[in-house]
Amino acid sequence: MHGTSLCATRKSVITTKSPTLWLLLFVLTAACGYQFSLTEGPAPGHINSIAIPVLQNQTAEIGIESIFTNAIIDQFVRSNRLAIKSPAKADAVLTGSISRIRSEIASRRSPEETLTTRIYITLDLTLRKRESGEVLWHDDSLSYFAEYGEADNVQLTRGARRLAIIKIANFLAEKVHENIFLTF
Numbered sequence: 001m002h003g004t005s006l007c008a009t010r011k012s013v014i015t016t017k018s019p020t021l022w023l024l025l026f027v028l029t030a031a032c033g034y035q036f037s038l039t040e041g042p043a044p045g046h047i048n049s050i051a052i053p054v055l056q057n058q059t060a061e062i063g064i065e066s067i068f069t070n071a072i073i074d075q076f077v078r079s080n081r082l083a084i085k086s087p088a089k090a091d092a093v094l095t096g097s098i099s100r101i102r103s104e105i106a107s108r109r110s111p112e113e114t115l116t117t118r119i120y121i122t123l124d125l126t127l128r129k130r131e132s133g134e135v136l137w138h139d140d141s142l143s144y145f146a147e148y149g150e151a152d153n154v155q156l157t158r159g160a161r162r163l164a165i166i167k168i169a170n171f172l173a174e175k176v177h178e179n180i181f182l183t184f
Helices: 019-031 064-079 154-181
Strands: 049-051 092-110 113-129 135-149
Touching: 064 092, 064 154, 092 135, 113 154, 135 154
Parallel strands: 049 092
Antiparallel strands: 092 113, 113 135
């Protein structure tokens, strides 16, 4: 092994379940410049533009569709990976709905008084090529949650709930973008 590096001579396969050997393999591959990572690749279907019409609201939460639609649009604008166009001119159209919202008590101040509420929101989204209708990406169970504090003042509680919904919308917008472009 004179004159060759350890990185250039790795050809054996580890067949043992020893954690020590796996740790050693990880350290050696990291030292040689190998890395395991998720990267964002090209858009599916080689699209260059996207339309994001207002999502449908299948919940009783008034106005939630604009919060989620705007969060998704903002995420695509920030990434600058695809041009945002009208549905008639875009290569692909992202459509869908806020399909579910549910709340549950996260903690109580007393048996009769809620301290925090946890809210869950689920999206059902599909990205299709505009001309052919080919489905490029679909997720019918994209979900996240946030908690908000209950206050004695109804307006403060409504405001806290709205901020929790915005937090969920921003997180799910990032996930939508990431999942559309994700490659291994």
